[in-house]
Amino acid sequence: MSLAAETHGFLSPTGVEIAFLLVGLVTFGAALVTVTTKQLVHAALWLVVALGGLAVEYLLLTAEFIAWVQVLIYVGSVVVLLLFGLMLTKAPIGRSPDADSGNRWAALGVAVAAAAALVWVVVDAFRATWIDLDGPAAGSTDATGASLFQNWVLPFEALSVLLLAALVGAIVLSRKAKTGVSQPTAGKADTGPVTAGRTQASQATPGKTSASQGTAGKADREGTP
Amino acid sequence: MHLAYPVVLSALLFCTGLYGVLARRNAILVLMSVELMLNAVNLNLVAFDVWLSKAVEEALHSGQALTLFTIAIAAAEIGIGLAIVLAVHRNRGTADIDKLRDTAEGLEGHPADGSDSDAPTAEQADRTGKAEATA
Numbered sequence: 001m002s003l004a005a006e007t008h009g010f011l012s013p014t015g016v017e018i019a020f021l022l023v024g025l026v027t028f029g030a031a032l033v034t035v036t037t038k039q040l041v042h043a044a045l046w047l048v049v050a051l052g053g054l055a056v057e058y059l060l061l062t063a064e065f066i067a068w069v070q071v072l073i074y075v076g077s078v079v080v081l082l083l084f085g086l087m088l089t090k091a092p093i094g095r096s097p098d099a100d101s102g103n104r105w106a107a108l109g110v111a112v113a114a115a116a117a118l119v120w121v122v123v124d125a126f127r128a129t130w131i132d133l134d135g136p137a138a139g140s141t142d143a144t145g146a147s148l149f150q151n152w153v154l155p156f157e158a159l160s161v162l163l164l165a166a167l168v169g170a171i172v173l174s175r176k177a178k179t180g181v182s183q184p185t186a187g188k189a190d191t192g193p194v195t196a197g198r199t200q201a202s203q204a205t206p207g208k209t210s211a212s213q214g215t216a217g218k219a220d221r222e223g224t225p
Numbered sequence: 226m227h228l229a230y231p232v233v234l235s236a237l238l239f240c241t242g243l244y245g246v247l248a249r250r251n252a253i254l255v256l257m258s259v260e261l262m263l264n265a266v267n268l269n270l271v272a273f274d275v276w277l278s279k280a281v282e283e284a285l286h287s288g289q290a291l292t293l294f295t296i297a298i299a300a301a302e303i304g305i306g307l308a309i310v311l312a313v314h315r316n317r318g319t320a321d322i323d324k325l326r327d328t329a330e331g332l333e334g335h336p337a338d339g340s341d342s343d344a345p346t347a348e349q350a351d352r353t354g355k356a357e358a359t360a
Binding site: 035077 | 226227228229230231232233234236237238239240241242243244245247248249250251253254256257258260261264267268271272274275276278279280284285286287289290292293294296297298299300301302303304305307308309310311312314320321323
């Protein structure tokens with residue numbers, strides 16, 4: 001490896017390196033706009049550009065399956081979820097002046113210091129390391145699927161349990177709590193017929209109210225205070 | 226390709242996400258920055274996997290498998306995180322993480338909400354109790 005790396009210099013980049021650098025600049029710029037823009041919806045849309053640029057970087061690194069999974073999951077679902085979250089929390093459409101908190105400059109200092117330290121260490125460590133991109137692709141769907149289902153089956157199955165737990169947890173977290181006090185908006189539509197039916201039943205046969213409460217009981221708890 | 230290119234890009238993206246996590250006020254923007262940090266880690270994993278799978282004969286492709294796991298866990302994390310943010314927004318009417326400081330210590334004169342009027346007294350009692358415990 002080291003002998004091969006001696007022949008590659010940074011001053012004579014290959015075509016793949018130039019493409020990687022250009023797409024990397026676009027990705028980094030989009031990420032910077034994502035964390036600095038004052039318009040919340042624009043931040044989510046710039047995040048699409050950053051994540052799509054990362055998918056292109058995966059393709060340039062010959063990891064095609066990861067690239068398409070990135071496009072499907074991140075660009076397809078995560079950003080849509082984030083946009084749903086922005087809309088549901090009544091995010092302002094225009095510029096919001098309080099998008100950044102007061103400790104912005106401290107955060108900038110921490111981030112710049114961390115970036116300087118990381119880039120220095122990483123460049124110092126991997127200056128002469130060369131990735132051989134020729135030959136069969138290292139991350140083709142064939143190779144990825146074979147290794148995933150030969151060596152990583154058990155974590156893969158455990159991951160499905162984790163996704164199920166996350167699904168159940170999200171449902172439990174996002175449903176309204178039905179404790180005692182009724183919601184002012186919930187069940188407004190079915191208040192009329194249910195109470196009408198209940199009063200009718202109680203007027204007709206008082207002994208049978210327990211039977212009718214079995215059907216109307218659930219809506220009754222929600223509808224009437 | 227030099228390994229330095231993807232690794233430096235990954236470090237820069239990670240620090241961008243770090244700045245976003247520290248500086249943003251809206252909770253959903255913080256979640257976006259967390260996604261940026263996770264993607265930086267994914268790029269690192271893929272780059273090292275492509276390097277090592279050519280350098281080693283019997284490669285397990287652990288980098289790509291871990292990248293897939295990270296993507297799935299990030300999807301689960303964003304679902305749970307958004308559910309929590311929506312629950313907080315429904316209960317409090319805001320998603321600003323600067324205003325969610327019920328467990329903050331050492332904030333004298335912080336205006337308490339009208340809903341939990343007994344919170345400051347309990348907090349003060351707790352603080353005096355803690356001061357007595359330390360004294």
